[in-house]
Amino acid sequence: MKIKTKLILAMGLLFMLILALSALAIRQVNLLAQDTKNILVANYKSLDYSRNMYKLLDNDANEISSFEKFQIALDGQKNNVTEIGEQELTADLQEDFNALLKKPDDSALKNKVRSDLNSIMKLNMDAIKRKGDTAGKTAENSILWISITSSFCLMVGFTLIVNLPGYIANPIRDLTESIREIAAKNYSRRVNVNGNDEFSVLTRSFNTMAQKLQEYNDSNLAKLMMEKQRIETLISNLHDPVIGLDEKHNILFINDEALKISGLKKEKIIGKPSQQIALQNDLMRSLLQHLATATQKQETLKIYADNKESYFEKQVVPISIIPTGETDVKPIGSFIILRNITSYKELDFAKTSFIATVSHEFKTPIASMKMSLQLLKNDKTGDLNEEQKNLVDSIKDDTERLLRTTGELLNITQVETGKTSIDIAACELDTLVNEAVEANKQQAIAKQITIKEHLLSGFPEILADAQKTTWIISNLISNAIRYSYENSVIQVLSREYKGNIELTVKDNGTGIADNYLPKIFDKYFRVPGTQKEGTGLGLAISKEFMDAQGATIKVKSTPGEGSEFTLIFKKAY
Numbered sequence: 001m002k003i004k005t006k007l008i009l010a011m012g013l014l015f016m017l018i019l020a021l022s023a024l025a026i027r028q029v030n031l032l033a034q035d036t037k038n039i040l041v042a043n044y045k046s047l048d049y050s051r052n053m054y055k056l057l058d059n060d061a062n063e064i065s066s067f068e069k070f071q072i073a074l075d076g077q078k079n080n081v082t083e084i085g086e087q088e089l090t091a092d093l094q095e096d097f098n099a100l101l102k103k104p105d106d107s108a109l110k111n112k113v114r115s116d117l118n119s120i121m122k123l124n125m126d127a128i129k130r131k132g133d134t135a136g137k138t139a140e141n142s143i144l145w146i147s148i149t150s151s152f153c154l155m156v157g158f159t160l161i162v163n164l165p166g167y168i169a170n171p172i173r174d175l176t177e178s179i180r181e182i183a184a185k186n187y188s189r190r191v192n193v194n195g196n197d198e199f200s201v202l203t204r205s206f207n208t209m210a211q212k213l214q215e216y217n218d219s220n221l222a223k224l225m226m227e228k229q230r231i232e233t234l235i236s237n238l239h240d241p242v243i244g245l246d247e248k249h250n251i252l253f254i255n256d257e258a259l260k261i262s263g264l265k266k267e268k269i270i271g272k273p274s275q276q277i278a279l280q281n282d283l284m285r286s287l288l289q290h291l292a293t294a295t296q297k298q299e300t301l302k303i304y305a306d307n308k309e310s311y312f313e314k315q316v317v318p319i320s321i322i323p324t325g326e327t328d329v330k331p332i333g334s335f336i337i338l339r340n341i342t343s344y345k346e347l348d349f350a351k352t353s354f355i356a357t358v359s360h361e362f363k364t365p366i367a368s369m370k371m372s373l374q375l376l377k378n379d380k381t382g383d384l385n386e387e388q389k390n391l392v393d394s395i396k397d398d399t400e401r402l403l404r405t406t407g408e409l410l411n412i413t414q415v416e417t418g419k420t421s422i423d424i425a426a427c428e429l430d431t432l433v434n435e436a437v438e439a440n441k442q443q444a445i446a447k448q449i450t451i452k453e454h455l456l457s458g459f460p461e462i463l464a465d466a467q468k469t470t471w472i473i474s475n476l477i478s479n480a481i482r483y484s485y486e487n488s489v490i491q492v493l494s495r496e497y498k499g500n501i502e503l504t505v506k507d508n509g510t511g512i513a514d515n516y517l518p519k520i521f522d523k524y525f526r527v528p529g530t531q532k533e534g535t536g537l538g539l540a541i542s543k544e545f546m547d548a549q550g551a552t553i554k555v556k557s558t559p560g561e562g563s564e565f566t567l568i569f570k571k572a573y
Contacts, residue, residue: 014160017153024149031138043124043131046086049077050121057113067101077120083127089119175206182210208326241312241338243287247331249274258338261303261312287314287336300341312338369399422548426461426572427469429503433492436473440481447486451477454493462501462569464549469567472542472553473503476565479538480507483530483563504566512557520555 056070074094081087093116100109174191181189189210191203232253235242241258245251251269259266262283269277278285286301301312318334373396376384384392430453437451444451462469473492480490484507491506512520512527519525521543524536546553550570557563 014153014157017149017156021146021149021153025142025146029142031142043082043128045080046077046082046124047121047128049073049080050117050124053077054114054117057110057117067104070097083123086120086123089116089123092116093120171203175203178206178210182213188214240340242335244333244335245274246333249288251277252333261338287338301338303338308342310340310342313341314338366399366402370396373399422465422468422545424463424465424549427464427466429459429462429494429501429569430455432464432466432470433473433494433503435470436477437492439470439474440477443478443481444490447481447484449481449484449486450489452489452491454491456494456496459494459496459501461572463572464551464569465545468545468549469569472545472567473505475538475542476505476567479565480505480509480563483507483509485509499571501569501571502566503569504564506562506564508562511559511561511563512555513559517555517557521553 052073053070056066056073074090074097077090078094081090093113096109096112096116100106100113103109171191178189178191190207235244235253236255238255239257241261242253242255243251243258244253251272251274254262254264254266254269262281264277264281264284274284274288278288283303301314303310303312315337316334317337318331320329320331322329373392376392377389433453433455437453440451477490477492484490488508491504493504493506495502495504510530516527520527521539522536523540525540526536543553546567552568554566554568555563556566
């Protein structure tokens with residue numbers, strides 16, 4: 001609880017006690033005033049009326065006038081009846097007075113009237129005595145309750161007066177004493193922290209400062225310098241170029257390999273802002289692009305090194321620490337590592353070249369094999385028995401598969417070498433779909449699968465490479481046939497959505513698990529456990545072709561329910 005809150009609560013408590021004491025005193029005084037008022041207003045008036053009637057009864061100077069005044073006083077008494085039995089006594093007095101009016105000289109009636117007045121006066125005198133006793137008790141209770149409340153308020157106020165100053169002053173005293181100890185280089189001094197108020201926050205900050213001072217005091221400068229030299233020697237002898245930056249992007253260190261490929265001098269760049277060096281050096285400009293884009297992903301750079309074009313993989317590693325006594329992570333810089341991957345690239349190029357050469361060489365004999373198979377099936381070359389026809393059909397299927405695989409390998413080598421030529425123009429989507437469906441018609445018939453086209457008429461033309469887009473659609477339909485069950489339906493749907501044209505190939509096949517979806521467009525990836533033939537290149541090539549056209553391919557799949565592959569194209573106009 002904050003100190004301000006505690007002070008407000010303490011002062012508020014005192015205020016509430018004073019308010020309660022005042023309210024109690026006012027209440028008791030009101031009770032006393034009420035009791036006194038009851039005596040003065042009610043009983044005193046009755047006594048006054050009775051006394052006046054007594055005087056008028058004995059006044060014989062003007063008898064008629066006295067009787068009139070007597071009646072007026074009697075009427076006042078009737079309106080001031082407050083005690084039990086007073087109503088009956090007043091009624092008796094009125095009855096006797098009425099009789100006296102008829103016989104004014106009757107002494108017995110006068111005595112009876114005097115007796116009635118005496119009864120009324122005695123009744124009110126008794127009431128005054130009784131109410132006086134009640135007022136006395138009220139006064140005693142008032143004194144008692146006011147005394148108890150005052151004592152309680154006094155104890156609470158005394159407790160606050162005794163404890164509150166110490167609560168505020170003691171932490172200040174302890175902190176002052178600890179500061180004196182720190183000033184005397186006693187860095188092990190700590191202040192006990194209890195609670196969560198301002199003093200607790202201050203003492204925790206003080207303890208953090210003392211801990212840091214103790215760490216700095218206990219550290220050995222010579223040891224730190226030795227460790228610094230060891231790290232610098234280790235970095236300098238790395239075979240990979242390394243550049244270190246501080247939190248302000250000033251260059252802290254650069255090893256010999258980085259100096260060699262950049263052509264810079266160490267003494268001219270250490271401690272200098274990296275942005276300033278980037279203005280004068282193209283390589284440094286490429287290396288420091290992450291400062292402007294705030295990206296830290298790996299990148300591949302082609303740099304002339306070792307008297308040849310070499311390939312380096314750039315990796316930016318941010319450096320962050322949690323300072324002693326703190327909880328937030330604080331960035332203190334970063335370093336750039338360039339891993340020389342030239343040998344891997346050369347192997348990759350050799351692999352790509354080999355695949356391209358082999359695939360290209362395979363196409364001619366495979367085409368010749370297809371021609372020979374067609375001649376064998378021709379009746380003019382001779383009749384084949386049923387077993388021979390089955391063998392020819394099997395060889396034809398293998399030839400088709402081999403030719404398809406060869407085509408995929410050639411396509412992927414074009415993608416990897418960057419030799420893919422894209423001819424983007426306005427195309428009619430339904431024409432491309434019809435060609436792709438026709439190419440897979442026989443494959444669908446073999447599995448008794450129906451391909452249903454839901455293409456809306458009047459669609460705008462799309463911007464795409466017609467040949468490669470047809471290949472992509474055909475590949476998606478072929479995959480859908482391959483992974484669908486017999487006697488099922490494959491749907492090809494199109495729609496216009498958010499200014500783009502979308503084409504979806506939807507099947508009801510085995511589907512793909514969620515954990516494999518992010519890898520489905522990777523080269524050579526095949527879903528584990530699948531029994532279908534394939535190279536794992538078709539979807540990778542499709543994505544590369546779509547990206548090259550500025551289009552998009554996405555997938556949605558549920559295991560056991562099928563998959564949906566959607567191609568998103570821009571409209572031609």
